[in-house]
Amino acid sequence: MLIKIGNCWVEPNEISAIYPNLTEFGCSGPCEARVILRGSDRTLKVGCLVDEAVDALRKAGYIEEPLPAEHPEPVSLDVEEVEVLQTLLAYGYEWVARDESGPAFAYWTKPHKDGSEWVPGDPDEANRPAQRLPNDRFRFLDWDDAEAHSIRELLGVAGE
Numbered sequence: 001m002l003i004k005i006g007n008c009w010v011e012p013n014e015i016s017a018i019y020p021n022l023t024e025f026g027c028s029g030p031c032e033a034r035v036i037l038r039g040s041d042r043t044l045k046v047g048c049l050v051d052e053a054v055d056a057l058r059k060a061g062y063i064e065e066p067l068p069a070e071h072p073e074p075v076s077l078d079v080e081e082v083e084v085l086q087t088l089l090a091y092g093y094e095w096v097a098r099d100e101s102g103p104a105f106a107y108w109t110k111p112h113k114d115g116s117e118w119v120p121g122d123p124d125e126a127n128r129p130a131q132r133l134p135n136d137r138f139r140f141l142d143w144d145d146a147e148a149h150s151i152r153e154l155l156g157v158a159g160e
Contacts, residue, residue, distance in 0.1 A: 003060045005035060006048030012060060014038050075140045075154055082155065084137065089151050093131060097148035098141035105130040111148050118148060 002009040014037050033053035035044040046053060077085070085096070093106040100116035107130050111118040120130070133141075141149065 001060075003056055005053045005056045006033065006046030008035070008044055008046045010035060010044070010046075012057065015057070075149075077154065078137075080134075081137050084133065085151050085155055088131060089155065091131075094151055095148040096133065096138065096141060096151060096154070097145065098138070098143055100143040103135070104133040104138050104141045106133060106151070107148065110150075116143075 001012070003012055004010075015035055033046050033048055033050040035046055035053065037044065048056075088096075088106045092108055095107040095110050096104060097107070097111055097118040098104040099118060105111075105118065107118070107120055108128055109120055109122040111120050111130075113119075118130075120128075
């Protein structure tokens with residue numbers, strides 16, 4: 001199946017790359033696309049902008065639409081994880097996060113990273129201990145997460 005990219009008809013399986021790579025080169029204005037063919041040093045000047053070339057491949061189903069950064073992939077919770085989070089929420093815990101050493105905890109207020117662990121965001125919370133979560137659950141929590149996860153968001157519960 002051939003698809004039209006700019007003024008050229010191209011077999012998508014023969015495309016090695018579209019040049020320039022916007023994420024690598026960061027064009028500040030419109031960039032003319034070139035299609036690099038697989039297994040050769042041939043480059044086609046296709047007569048359109050890079051964004052238009054990428055859109056043509058996306059419409060033909062050869063490039064997946066990326067998830068926006070502000071909408072990470074949804075988390076899948078098992079029944080036990082849902083029950084644990086519901087119980088934590090009922091007791092006033094609002095946030096969950098995993099320390100660098102491995103254990104995951106629930107917090108009353110939004111925690112932040114300090115060294116190799118998450119610490120409560122509110123100094124008054126120092127008197128209320130974080131609740132350790134079961135070791136065999138909540139595998140989606142990762143030390144590399146930029147922020148702690150809201151229990152309400154994980155459960156799809158509206159705030160008060």
